[in-house]
Amino acid sequence: MALEWEQVNVDATDPAALGRWWAEALGWVVVGDAPDEFEIRPEKDRLPGLIFAPVPEAxxxxxxxxxxxxxxxxxxxxxxxxxxxxxxxxxxxxxxxxxxxxxxxxxxxxxxxxxxxx
The missing domain is CATH 3.10.180.10 (2,3-Dihydroxybiphenyl 1,2-Dioxygenase, domain 1)
Incomplete structure (x- = not known):
């Protein structure tokens, strides 16, 4: 059995804002911008990525x-x-x-x- 590291999940009160901050900080690209998750990666088809999901608590x-x-x-x-x-x-x-x-x-x-x- 082999595992591939897909992404790290990050809880966020504002996933899009935090995801955009990390995209700028890392020089990565946005690959998903949905209300329930915001995903960035080093390049469109390169893993691993960071995915930001909404949570109500800080x-x-x-x-x-x-x-x-x-x-x-x-x-x-x-x-x-x-x-x-x-x-x-x-x-x-x-x-x-x-x-x-x-x-x-x-x-x-x-x-x-x-x-x-x-």
Whole structure:
């Protein structure tokens, strides 16, 4: 048996707005824009994607799952994401980690990693 990773599901109070934010942040394309789900992918026929589904409640606690991104230039990427509407997030990090924790406009945490070592 083989499994193919199709997508990550993200609960959202405004799926279209959050999906568009992530599409801009990642440079991805919108492949589905229905009232009950908004889907983006790296390219139209490339997986995995992110799908945003409506929920009535706002996020309350730290995510149990989050995405990590490794940019070419961490400082520039953090600045770009903050300008798009991300914000710094505190999930209990000590402050001397080589990554930066941010949150998207609905509060979902993600990490912007530093340079790969070795």
């Amino acid at each position: 996020k309350v606690v730290k995510n149990r799952l989050h995405l990590d991104f490794r940019p070419d230039d961490q400082e520039a990427e953090v600045a770009r994401l903050l300008a798009l509407g991300a914000r710094h997030a505190d999930v209990g990090q000590s402050g001397d980690e080589p990554w930066v924790v941010l949150a998207d406009p609905e509060g979902n945490e993600f990490c912007v990693l530093g340079p790969r070592r070795g």
